[in-house]
Amino acid sequence: MTTKAKQKSPALPEDTAPGRRQLLAAGMKLFAKRGFAGVGLREIAAEAGVSLGLVRTHFGSKDGLRAAIDEHVLDEIKHLYATVIEHSGAEALGMAVEDALDWISRDQDALMYARMALMEKSPGSQALFDEILSIMRQFVDTNAKRGLLQPGVDREWAAIYLVFDFIGPAIVEPFAKSAFGKSMYSEPMIAARNAFMVRAFTRGFLKG
Amino acid sequence: MTTKAKQKSPALPEDTAPGRRQLLAAGMKLFAKRGFAGVGLREIAAEAGVSLGLVRTHFGSKDGLRAAIDEHVLDEIKHLYATVIEHSGAEALGMAVEDALDWISRDQDALMYARMALMEKSPGSQALFDEILSIMRQFVDTNAKRGLLQPGVDREWAAIYLVFDFIGPAIVEPFAKSAFGKSMYSEPMIAARNAFMVRAFTRGFLKG
């Protein structure tokens, strides 16, 4: 619908190549599970159903593939929280969790890839962390402007704690089945988490 | 001082082999930095100042080396918190941080190795997570028995949140220099963290 668009959808080069999308998805899935160094390009190509050489065609190298996946995941996280930071109050954090659940159901491996990226210090991982921290700082600032922050609170550390709260479940997820019998992102866990979170953030949980 | 101990300190076989200790230390350091699959045995042996073959002598395989390091780090964490769980109240968490600082200064790479172990789901990592969770559950129970827990608090999620608080700084550490200009375990960061933590845990930081 923009200008006089050519008939057969020219589309971006990324979209016209099925193999490229398959490689991105396969790389995201396998890197998330076993780390960057833990997976070979042949396995990724097999998982994607394409040949080994196609990695070079589209991404140049293994590092190029990682960079492309990093970019993709970073974009998703940006979009995920684009709306959340406009809200405020402890309930908004619950909303953030709901949005994250939507995201996970849509793009299963992206969250676990982000988890891995934060662990291995790759070029893209610093950008990922900075983005998450930036989102939480904005959330704190929004709350402060609306008078929802308790007086005297260290805003920087409030933001850092929100980062912990966002990262925490993702880090713990691989151990959750064994430790709790269910996923951190299962319905009962999310409900209990939100209840605790709202309470702890507004009143704490220990007596002074 | 036990029984009639032989003269020249028979010691455990682990202690009599300098190469073994060197390999453990080198493996811990390099695995922590680049992950299990990201480091080769030759590099570890070189860092340890021993030959490649010695890994096989002492640990049998690369996985054997990891298992030995896992065990070592798990023991350290157990000892670290053996005293902490006897204390209670929000201040005890500050004490825990102080103890962790001591630990870090003594065994620099152990914390970052634990961080890596939690990320890569190895056989030992589940045990590590279970231990940390267990410690936090005990802390919550101790507080509950002494009436320091606010009424109606979800104890399980309180423990989980304490896990986040313990893991969080370690996860963030590699990005801290760039994002905050200092280590998460530097003096000013620790001080600000403790202040925020005591406040947030007892009163929260958002208005209801």
Add this chain to the structure above:
DNA sequence: TTGGGGACTATACAAATGTATAGTCCTTGA
């Protein structure tokens, strides 16, 4: 004194790795 065993080294080997090269197929624009 001697022989057995543990700590340790040097080297060989097959498998797996990332990368490079050559080429096929098919669409598309001049």
Add this chain to the structure above:
DNA sequence: TCAAGGACTATACATTTGTATAGTCCCCAA
């Protein structure tokens, strides 16, 4: 119609990997 280019495959290559084997050195008990 035809050539140019992008998506894709097949295969070769040098390097690195974990593991295995053979052997040296040295302490200590018999």
